[in-house]
Amino acid sequence: MSGRLDVGACRISEMPHLRSLLNEVFITERDSSGDLFEFAPLLYSEANLQNLRVVRSGSRLVGHAGILPRLIRWRGQQFQAGLIGGVCARQDLRGQGIGTIAMEDAARRMEEIGLDFGVLWTGSPGFYERLGWRTAGGICVMGMQEAADTEIELHFEIMPLAESPFDPAKCHRLHEQAARNEVVRTCEETEALLSIGGRETFIALRGGRLGGYAVKTGETIREIEGDAAICIALLHHLAAEGARQCIFARSDPRIDAIEGALPVNLQRRPLGMVLIVDRASLLAKIADETGRSAGELGLGDDLSDDDLIARVFGSPEDEPSEEPLPVDVHIDYLDHV
Numbered sequence: 001m002s003g004r005l006d007v008g009a010c011r012i013s014e015m016p017h018l019r020s021l022l023n024e025v026f027i028t029e030r031d032s033s034g035d036l037f038e039f040a041p042l043l044y045s046e047a048n049l050q051n052l053r054v055v056r057s058g059s060r061l062v063g064h065a066g067i068l069p070r071l072i073r074w075r076g077q078q079f080q081a082g083l084i085g086g087v088c089a090r091q092d093l094r095g096q097g098i099g100t101i102a103m104e105d106a107a108r109r110m111e112e113i114g115l116d117f118g119v120l121w122t123g124s125p126g127f128y129e130r131l132g133w134r135t136a137g138g139i140c141v142m143g144m145q146e147a148a149d150t151e152i153e154l155h156f157e158i159m160p161l162a163e164s165p166f167d168p169a170k171c172h173r174l175h176e177q178a179a180r181n182e183v184v185r186t187c188e189e190t191e192a193l194l195s196i197g198g199r200e201t202f203i204a205l206r207g208g209r210l211g212g213y214a215v216k217t218g219e220t221i222r223e224i225e226g227d228a229a230i231c232i233a234l235l236h237h238l239a240a241e242g243a244r245q246c247i248f249a250r251s252d253p254r255i256d257a258i259e260g261a262l263p264v265n266l267q268r269r270p271l272g273m274v275l276i277v278d279r280a281s282l283l284a285k286i287a288d289e290t291g292r293s294a295g296e297l298g299l300g301d302d303l304s305d306d307d308l309i310a311r312v313f314g315s316p317e318d319e320p321s322e323e324p325l326p327v328d329v330h331i332d333y334l335d336h337v
């Protein structure tokens with residue numbers, strides 16, 4: 001490698017180089033198509049430059065780890081989460097510490113801007129485990145390959161949101177009313193979720209009123225809102241439009257009714273990988289909300305970070321409990337990076 005490595009925030013003049021590095025790694029190397037900057041416009045925005053941590057060898061960009069700070073409103077609290085994206089090292093320079101430098105700098109930056117924890121999704125957990133990240137949380141992935149072939153009685157009209165008289169703000173109202181897992185986005189965040197390139201939103205009408213919606217990216221329905229009957233109609237319709245799976249929170253109460261009506265298969269998976277950035281802040285928020293001290297909740301100082309992550313975010317198998325923990329943040333709802 002020529003020149004010393006240094007790491008820091010991406011400069012505006014480096015954005016085109018970052019874009020080609022990311023597209024080489026995540027699009028060309030994977031024989032895929034598209035543009036990372038379009039898939040994650042909030043992450044790769046000029047407003048977020050300070051959180052795009054790049055590794056340079058001389059003047060050449062050789063690695064990257066991006067952070068999108070995201071407020072997660074859970075009950076009365078606001079968790080400051082950092083969603084990590086675009087972690088990479090230039091292909092010909094892998095195995096020389098560049099990815100590690102980028103991730104260590106991202107962890108420093110998360111601390112500097114006062115985040116509580118980081119979250120990432122990866123097919124390479126081993127790389128992150130070395131750096132303290134732990135697999136945690138849970139989602140339910142509903143496979144729906146055969147749903148289109150099932151006969152169901154259709155009571156709802158389904159159409160693309162774009163062709164309807166409704167707007168994303170109306171969908172947001174349903175999201176807000178449902179308050180699933182006690183996590184609610186802002187209206188602006190819902191608008192971003194629905195409008196990002198490559199996503200399609202379908203709505204279901206009940207007696208002319210908006211009854212539900214589903215947001216589809218490729219073969220995956222990332223979010224579905226409405227009661228179980230509405231979900232069944234949306235899933236059936238979208239299976240015929242090429243949807244193959246739908247993501248739910250791990251203990252979504254609608255799942256049983258859907259399973260009774262459509263041939264679906266369910267798999268529980270971890271939410272992703274989590275890193276605790278500010279333990280004291282995270283615990284203070286949980287204590288404030290529950291009215292119980294960290295010690296009373298079994299989150300005392302003697303608990304290791306690994307055990308803390310397991311206790312706070314739980315695992316895929318966890319069922320709903322009367323206890324405030326685990327916090328079921330279901331970040332797939334928020335993943336419009």
Ligand SMILES: CC(C)(COP(=O)(O)OP(=O)(O)OC[C@H]1O[C@@H](n2cnc3c(N)ncnc32)[C@H](O)[C@@H]1OP(=O)(O)O)[C@@H](O)C(=O)NCCC(=O)NCCS
Pocket residue numbers: 025086087088089090093094095096097098099100101121122123124125126127130
């Ligand atoms: C994953 C990636 C960023 C690692 O970058 P890198 O610069 O090669 O990593 P480093 O040299 O810092 O690796 C340090 C250590 O992690 C290990 N490691 C690297 N990639 C790994 C992987 N995929 N799984 C497990 N361990 C891994 C290395 O063996 C090395 O271990 P050692 O210190 O015991 O020798 C890089 O391989 C990459 O760009 N991959 C393609 C893009 C990608 O998949 N990104 C992750 C998406 S979430």
